[in-house]
Amino acid sequence: MESLAISLVKAVPVLGAAPLWAVTLLLMVASAVVILVFALTFEGVGSLVLRKVAGDIQARIGPNRVGPNGILQFLADGVKLVLKEDIIPANADRFLFKLAPYFVFVGSFAAFVVVPFGVGLTAADLNIGIYYVMAVTSLVVVGILLAGWASNNKWALLGGMRAAAQIVSYEVPVGMALIPAVLIAGSLSLQDIVRSQGGGLGIFGWNLFHNPFTFFSFFLYFTAAQAETNQTPFDLPEAESELVSGYNVEYSGIRFGLFFLAEFGDMFIVAALATACFLGGWQIPFFNAAALPPVWGNLLSLGVFLTKAFLMVLVMMWVRWTLPRLRVDQLMRMAWKYLVPLTFVNLLGVSLWLLVFKGKGIPGMIASLFG
Amino acid sequence: MGLKDYMNNIVEAVVTTAKGMRITARYGVDPKEEVTLQYPEERWEIPERYRGFLHNDIKKCTACTMCVKVCPVDCISLESVRGADKKMVLAFYDINIGRCMYCGLCVEACPVKSLKHTSGYEKASEVRGELILHFIEEDAAEIKARVARQVAEAAAKAAEAAKAAEAAKPAPLPSEAAKAAVVDPKPAKAEAAKGETKE
Numbered sequence: 203m204e205s206l207a208i209s210l211v212k213a214v215p216v217l218g219a220a221p222l223w224a225v226t227l228l229l230m231v232a233s234a235v236v237i238l239v240f241a242l243t244f245e246g247v248g249s250l251v252l253r254k255v256a257g258d259i260q261a262r263i264g265p266n267r268v269g270p271n272g273i274l275q276f277l278a279d280g281v282k283l284v285l286k287e288d289i290i291p292a293n294a295d296r297f298l299f300k301l302a303p304y305f306v307f308v309g310s311f312a313a314f315v316v317v318p319f320g321v322g323l324t325a326a327d328l329n330i331g332i333y334y335v336m337a338v339t340s341l342v343v344v345g346i347l348l349a350g351w352a353s354n355n356k357w358a359l360l361g362g363m364r365a366a367a368q369i370v371s372y373e374v375p376v377g378m379a380l381i382p383a384v385l386i387a388g389s390l391s392l393q394d395i396v397r398s399q400g401g402g403l404g405i406f407g408w409n410l411f412h413n414p415f416t417f418f419s420f421f422l423y424f425t426a427a428q429a430e431t432n433q434t435p436f437d438l439p440e441a442e443s444e445l446v447s448g449y450n451v452e453y454s455g456i457r458f459g460l461f462f463l464a465e466f467g468d469m470f471i472v473a474a475l476a477t478a479c480f481l482g483g484w485q486i487p488f489f490n491a492a493a494l495p496p497v498w499g500n501l502l503s504l505g506v507f508l509t510k511a512f513l514m515v516l517v518m519m520w521v522r523w524t525l526p527r528l529r530v531d532q533l534m535r536m537a538w539k540y541l542v543p544l545t546f547v548n549l550l551g552v553s554l555w556l557l558v559f560k561g562k563g564i565p566g567m568i569a570s571l572f573g
Numbered sequence: 574m575g576l577k578d579y580m581n582n583i584v585e586a587v588v589t590t591a592k593g594m595r596i597t598a599r600y601g602v603d604p605k606e607e608v609t610l611q612y613p614e615e616r617w618e619i620p621e622r623y624r625g626f627l628h629n630d631i632k633k634c635t636a637c638t639m640c641v642k643v644c645p646v647d648c649i650s651l652e653s654v655r656g657a658d659k660k661m662v663l664a665f666y667d668i669n670i671g672r673c674m675y676c677g678l679c680v681e682a683c684p685v686k687s688l689k690h691t692s693g694y695e696k697a698s699e700v701r702g703e704l705i706l707h708f709i710e711e712d713a714a715e716i717k718a719r720v721a722r723q724v725a726e727a728a729a730k731a732a733e734a735a736k737a738a739e740a741a742k743p744a745p746l747p748s749e750a751a752k753a754a755v756v757d758p759k760p761a762k763a764e765a766a767k768g769e770t771k772e
Contacts, residue, residue, distance in 0.1 A: 259597045
């Protein structure tokens with residue numbers, strides 16, 4: 203971001219004369235707007251792709267009425283969400299009811315701040331990146347619990363309670379599964395983690411292939427993260443067939459839209475973290491994007507990062523339309539009896555590996571064998 | 574639960590998930606698997622013996638009321654009057670397809686095969702009255718009046734003919750009439766046949 207700011211000031215000399223706080227404020231607003239626009243676009247296109255993928259997998263067509271081949275369906279959906287009446291139930295706790303969607307929305311979108319979109323494309327390269335993501339996405343629990351409580355509806359409350367139990371439980375394995383990447387890079391910053399996966403090894407420089415433990419770690423993270431963001435095999439807080447729609451059943455109009463947006467935001471965050479921590483982030487195999495001139499390097503790395511992240515999102519959709527929903531007790535058993543111990547073992551394994559082999563992965567060792 | 578069971582559970586979870594994912598991937602990739610029919614643009618092929626809406630060919634119909642009697646849900650209603658030629662003339666013939674359950678009994682019962690199932694199945698409407706099919710467009714009262722007029726005319730004609738016959742009777746001798754009948758039986762027969770066909 204600093205390099206972007208410097209290049210911006212160089213490009214527009216007028217800004218050099220402006221006071222520092224004004225330039226900072228301008229940059230803050232600009233990056234916030236860019237990220238918000240990106241997130242909203244992703245949400246729109248994502249919802250369309252989700253429904254198309256669902257159609258393909260279930261041997262039907264999916265939306266195909268609005269626009270050519272249905273590609274404008276998400277605009278129609280968005281317009282509908284905005285125009286619908288915003289109803290607040292008579293016996294709801296009005297203040298909390300109105301507050302809840304913002305918690306969920308902010309919790310989901312604040313995580314976009316540290317996503318390493320490209321060589322220099324991060325809104326804020328925090329040195330506590332992963333820690334920040336884990337902390338800020340926990341706000342979602344508060345919002346969902348508030349929504350369930352304030353709705354004064356038994357389905358909503360049950361959904362909220364389930365969501366709280368689920369998200370809190372699964373945060374443990376998610377954090378535990380991400381730590382191997384942190385250990386290898388020696389930094390919590392997502393940019394540092396991505397940079398540590400570059401080098402001459404191509405895709406074998408990725409953390410995914412570093413050693414067997416990181417390989418399992420990726421799948422453990424992916425499973426736990428899907429549960430943490432209430433994606434379908436673990437969507438008990440929503441569970442249409444049991445809880446109508448769960449914690450958001452009393453919401454309508456744009457307030458429901460915020461929950462909806464947050465769900466897709468979470469989806470992208472999960473995919474982006476998986477990409478950054480295990481799949482090499484914006485690293486292009488056998489090519490150093492950081493050495494290019496800033497504009498081209500950033501554009502190229504942005505494209506690579508988004509391709510990887512969207513592929514991960516597609517895999518999430520694929521999982522979503524394949525697996526049936528778990529029961530509550532099964533969900534809890536999976537978290538505490540399987541994922542938590544397994545991620546612990548993985549973490550120990552990675553730590554020992556790094557200690558014994560002095561931080562070298564299997565591909566690195568093979569490469570050094572051949573000189 | 575021992576360690577062996579624990580490991581088996583993990584392996585089973587991975588294997589079954591992979592199996593399911595492979596199946597959905599196959600469906601997702603193969604475009605030939607799409608079974609959706611885009612209804613208003615594409616249509617099903619109607620089977621040969623499909624029981625669609627009923628249609629009555631009123632030119633053939635003899636107003637025998639067999640269909641009305643056999644209908645289990647009373648969806649057919651008709652009224653007929655006796656015409657000048659002693660045959661029944663339909664005043665109206667209505668089928669309430671909102672009530673019809675497409676059992677096909679009326680079609681089976683129809684002695685002259687005028688009632689048939691068509692292949693039609695599209696008749697959504699906002700008014701229930703539109704679901705009643707009228708097979709005779711003319712007003713029932715008009716038909717009745719016309720038939721009554723025809724009957725009256727025929728009766729008048731018959732009476733005139735009878736009167737004329739009465740008047741003509743004394744002129745020819747009985748023996749002559751008998752002779753004529755004996756001499757030329759063919760025209761009389763032909764006339765009788767003609768009358769039958771007319772009926």
